[in-house]
Amino acid sequence: MRAIQIDRHGGPEALTLREVPEPVAAPGTVLVRTVASSLNPVDWKTRAWDIGPAFPMTLGWDLAGIVISAGTSGYRPGDRVIAMSAQVATGLGTWADLVALPEGLLAPAPAATSLTEAATLPLAGLTALQALARIRPARGDRLLVTGAAGGVGGLAVQLARRSGAVVDGLVSTAAHVPEVRSLGAETVVHDPGMLESGVYHAVFDTAGAAVEHALAPGGRYVAISDDPLPDVPGAAKSYVQEDGRALAELAALVDSGELRLRVAEHHPVHAVRHAHERFERGGLLGKVVLTF
């Protein structure tokens, strides 16, 4: 089978599509034929930075595919599933034709979307859901999401709206404002200087943006980027965790029409270097998908 691996850290040229042995589905794991995955910043960072498991390293966190062998799990061959695998910690990369993952990481794929679209949900969706669980936006709260046009930010805006909070967004360019408003954000700006000072009950910072002036006294501040936290009392980072049950909740929200998935581009697996280059340039509205 094919897998996208690296033998050294570096630019997109470090990515190699090669033949590797098929995984063996150990007890408790489910063997999935990959249909699509999506690119997340952690993928290029693991490629470029001195992090991750030993070489040769198969990359990839997101998975959307078809169950091939289900073992004693509740799944059946032919089921459409999605999963997030914490590749950098476990070494179980999803950018391969076949992936064997513990059953608890999997969830039924949304029925209402293609697996190509579904591949954009796992990492970004779990990150948004878990960070918002710490922020606990409530009806009437004002929440600011930075990087609101991004993979995580775009889902966070939609999820936070369900709580009844008023959600505003900070984006990188005025061109992204209409998209984020269409996701349910009230006020969307592209310059932190345009934000009202001291009004937000909470900030979800996905972009490492300097927005602490906008937080109300005692407001909650949760960040996910690599940037240092601002000097805000109680400011915290959230780190995404594998969770098939939470992923199933997210898939149900896609099926009920409450969560819209956004694909900017898809690329076949042999064009993975190009896909990385495109993703790292930024400026996208929606995610970059790899198809197998």
Ligand SMILES: NC(=O)c1ccc[n+]([C@@H]2O[C@H](COP(=O)([O-])OP(=O)(O)OC[C@H]3O[C@@H](n4cnc5c(N)ncnc54)[C@H](OP(=O)(O)O)[C@@H]3O)[C@@H](O)[C@H]2O)c1
């Ligand atoms: N801690 C965790 O568990 C965890 C999990 C997931 C992601 N992350 C991190 O969180 C960050 C966001 O991830 P993602 O998947 O959402 O990335 P993404 O899809 O690339 O989205 C980032 C968004 O932020 C925008 N942006 C960048 N700088 C900005 C600024 N100063 N003001 C406003 N918007 C800005 C980008 O716009 P342009 O494209 O136009 O620049 C893009 O729309 C990354 O650093 C990622 O590594 C951490």
